[in-house]
Amino acid sequence: QEWEDGQRKGKSKVVCGYPLSIFFIVVNEFCERFSYYGMRAVLVLYFKYFLRWDDDLATSIYHTFVALCYLTPILGAIVADSWLGKFKTIIYLSIVYAVGQVAMAVSAIHDITDSDRDGTPDSMTFHIVLSMVGLFLIALGTGGIKPCVAAFGGDQFGEHQDRQRRTFFSVFYLCINGGSLLSTIITPVLRAQECGIYSKQKCYSLAFGVPAALMVVALVVFIIGSGMYYKAEPQGNIMLDVCKCIGFAIKNRYRHRSKQYPKRQHWMDWAEEKYDKLLIAQIKMVLKVLFLYIPLPMFWTLFDQKGSRWTLQATTMDGNFGALVIQPDQMQTVNPILILTLVPIMDSLIYPLIKKCGLNFTPLKRMTVGMLLAAIAFVCAALVQIQIDKTLPTFPSTSQSQLKLLNMGSNSVTVKLPGNDALILPAAQVYPFINNSEIVENQAITFVGFTDYFLVYFRFVNGMKTAVNVSTAAADFGLIEPFYYSNYSQIKNGKATFTLRSGSQSCEYSTNFGFGSSYTFFIHSTLVFGSNCQDSVTAVEDIKPNSVHMALQIPQYFFITAGEVMFSVTGLEFSYSQAPSNMKAVLQAGWLFTVAIGNFIVLIVAELAKIPKQWAEYVLFASLLVAVCVIFSIMAYFYTYIDPTEIEAQFKKKINEDDEDDKSKPGKAEVEMVKRDSIKCHDEYDKATQTKM
Numbered sequence: 001q002e003w004e005d006g007q008r009k010g011k012s013k014v015v016c017g018y019p020l021s022i023f024f025i026v027v028n029e030f031c032e033r034f035s036y037y038g039m040r041a042v043l044v045l046y047f048k049y050f051l052r053w054d055d056d057l058a059t060s061i062y063h064t065f066v067a068l069c070y071l072t073p074i075l076g077a078i079v080a081d082s083w084l085g086k087f088k089t090i091i092y093l094s095i096v097y098a099v100g101q102v103a104m105a106v107s108a109i110h111d112i113t114d115s116d117r118d119g120t121p122d123s124m125t126f127h128i129v130l131s132m133v134g135l136f137l138i139a140l141g142t143g144g145i146k147p148c149v150a151a152f153g154g155d156q157f158g159e160h161q162d163r164q165r166r167t168f169f170s171v172f173y174l175c176i177n178g179g180s181l182l183s184t185i186i187t188p189v190l191r192a193q194e195c196g197i198y199s200k201q202k203c204y205s206l207a208f209g210v211p212a213a214l215m216v217v218a219l220v221v222f223i224i225g226s227g228m229y230y231k232a233e234p235q236g237n238i239m240l241d242v243c244k245c246i247g248f249a250i251k252n253r254y255r256h257r258s259k260q261y262p263k264r265q266h267w268m269d270w271a272e273e274k275y276d277k278l279l280i281a282q283i284k285m286v287l288k289v290l291f292l293y294i295p296l297p298m299f300w301t302l303f304d305q306k307g308s309r310w311t312l313q314a315t316t317m318d319g320n321f322g323a324l325v326i327q328p329d330q331m332q333t334v335n336p337i338l339i340l341t342l343v344p345i346m347d348s349l350i351y352p353l354i355k356k357c358g359l360n361f362t363p364l365k366r367m368t369v370g371m372l373l374a375a376i377a378f379v380c381a382a383l384v385q386i387q388i389d390k391t392l393p394t395f396p397s398t399s400q401s402q403l404k405l406l407n408m409g410s411n412s413v414t415v416k417l418p419g420n421d422a423l424i425l426p427a428a429q430v431y432p433f434i435n436n437s438e439i440v441e442n443q444a445i446t447f448v449g450f451t452d453y454f455l456v457y458f459r460f461v462n463g464m465k466t467a468v469n470v471s472t473a474a475a476d477f478g479l480i481e482p483f484y485y486s487n488y489s490q491i492k493n494g495k496a497t498f499t500l501r502s503g504s505q506s507c508e509y510s511t512n513f514g515f516g517s518s519y520t521f522f523i524h525s526t527l528v529f530g531s532n533c534q535d536s537v538t539a540v541e542d543i544k545p546n547s548v549h550m551a552l553q554i555p556q557y558f559f560i561t562a563g564e565v566m567f568s569v570t571g572l573e574f575s576y577s578q579a580p581s582n583m584k585a586v587l588q589a590g591w592l593f594t595v596a597i598g599n600f601i602v603l604i605v606a607e608l609a610k611i612p613k614q615w616a617e618y619v620l621f622a623s624l625l626v627a628v629c630v631i632f633s634i635m636a637y638f639y640t641y642i643d644p645t646e647i648e649a650q651f652k653k654k655i656n657e658d659d660e661d662d663k664s665k666p667g668k669a670e671v672e673m674v675k676r677d678s679i680k681c682h683d684e685y686d687k688a689t690q691t692k693m
């Protein structure tokens with residue numbers, strides 16, 4: 001260890017107690033996350049509008065890609081810990097990653113296959129194949145380097161630099177969020193530009209090109225620092241050894257299942273006959289941590305719904321912040337913004353304050369609190385949803401029908417529907433009606449999945465005896481025959497002025513459209529062209545404008561982000577500090593694997609539970625996380641913190657002593673030695689694993 005610390009000191013300058021080398025690592029992470037999140041921000045739109053895929057295909061491919069990005073860390077970690085070492089793995093996979101990003105940028109140049117120069121690619125297959133290859137390379141690169149970069153950063157600190165290493169992981173997390181925040185703001189702006197050689201189209205190539213450039217910058221920065229890094233050597237095919245050792249322990253245990261054989265302290269001790277004591281101890285450390293990871297995916301299940309359920313929730317809310325109008329998906333940037341403020345507050349204020357109060361706020365306690373905060377976030381989301389539901393229109397159930405009765409005449413009429421009381425409908429009025437008798441089954445107008453949050457649906461019903469043309473300054477919505485209605489059309493939210501025209505006569509009607517609303521405009525038979533037609537048109541709200549303000553989502557974002565800081569930042573460092581030296585990247589990959597499983601749980605629970613009320617689904621997720629949190633806290637209570645470096649040092653020392661011993665006393669009975677070693681090993685392992693949760 002001393003030798004390793006000496007190596008670290010010799011390699012890199014120390015600035016304020018921190019090795020200078022970590023500067024290159026955090027800048028690399030910043031650029032890499034910019035590249036990843038920037039590309040991801042426009043990916044679904046690229047699928048939909050460039051490749052012309054439908055929503056379902058676009059969403060499925062998007063989620064498959066994200067899941068793949070969290071599965072490939074295992075591959076990267078195995079390559080790093082067993083074969084190439086972290087440094088070379090990062091370099092090689094970063095090249096793969098940058099090539100993938102360039103492939104994406106090239107795939108988005110429509111001019112390449114646009115031989116008829118009409119602005120659309122002629123060979124979509126070329127663009128699809130190239131972008132899929134690009135995405136595969138990106139998933140391999142980003143996932144592969146992810147566990148290596150974090151662990152490589154941790155490696156730069158010596159044994160007695162725990163505090164500095166903890167700070168490094170916090171800064172590392174800040175860089176992740178700084179990079180992602182910047183890119184999710186910048187790349188949509190780049191996408192909105194128009195570019196092209198023969199014809200101008202939305203500039204996806206630029207939106208992918210800038211992230212590609214940032215990945216190249218990330219690689220160059222990492223290479224510049226190469227002379228300063230401490231590079232731990234890979235120690236052979238460790239994963240294969242681990243699998244073989246576990247397999248042997250299980251087989252050996254089974255062979256000696258009879259009562260005549262004395263029990264051993266740990267089932268892994270059954271590998272002692274064949275395997276190195278150090279390897280067995282290292283496997284024990286890893287298994288203990290992996291066991292503790294079992295409940296963790298539930299946190300990510302809730303966390304990753306920011307991008308899906310919470311964004312959909314925002315589409316039913318009012319994003320008008322005065323001078324600023326926020327798009328539903330832009331609300332997600334609240335998370336990195338809060339990370340950038342909460343991480344320093346936690347590190348420099350909250351944690352030291354808790355310490356001052358004499359409380360031992362251990363990593364596992366922090367993670368438990370983080371889970372509870374995420375559950376609280378979902379309770380907040382449920383409360384907001386209840387408010388939204390109050391403002392939503394009542395849609396008929398599957399056994400009901402919805403009618404809208406329009407009295408187009410100038411006198412009131414009495415309407416009698418089977419099984420209902422008679423009702424009087426005044427002249428020029430509309431009466432929405434939900435009927436239990438199935439007149440036309442389930443005939444409600446539902447607007448699921450607005451194509452654009454800023455668009456509003458409207459239609460006109462013509463109660464006049466002459467045909468009427470409806471137009472705005474920007475569009476003509478066509479002629480509506482007498483006593484007939486137009487199809488629904490879309491218009492931007494805000495104020496709109498319609499021109500109603502019959503022959504050479506016209507009049508104007510103005511109204512205001514709120515976010516997410518839908519209207520039926522009823523033109524009265526009494527309308528006189530040439531005069532003001534404001535009073536001769538009745539606006540009926542099919543769907544009320546969104547009235548619950550998006551700011552109400554801030555508390556849920558606050559709690560989920562506070563939870564993330566306690567859970568994720570701590571978990572990242574915990575996974576590093578509790579891993580044996582030769583399996584640091586592997587445990588980082590195990591940590592990221594919990595994210596992938598969490599994403600699959602979202603799909604499974606949402607598919608199986610099929611809860612009709614969204615607020616109830618939020619409460620279900622919150623309850624599941626609380627239940628999992630209780631299990632986790634019990635498991636954490638029995639977890640004993642270890643110092644892998646110390647354990648490994650003791651084992652190495654003992655093995656050296658044994659070697660000396662063997663040389664001086666040749667022919668000593670092997671069985672005797674195994675027994676004694678086994679006892680010693682347990683003592684050493686126990687000594688080094690003292691602290692509980």
Ligand SMILES: CC(C)C[C@H](NC(=O)[C@@H](N)CC(C)C)C(=O)O
Nearest residue numbers: 176177180181335336339568595
């Ligand atoms: C799963 C996480 C460890 C991934 C981490 N994400 C974040 O830090 C988020 N707060 C970023 C935000 C933009 C979604 C990461 O490494 O990307």
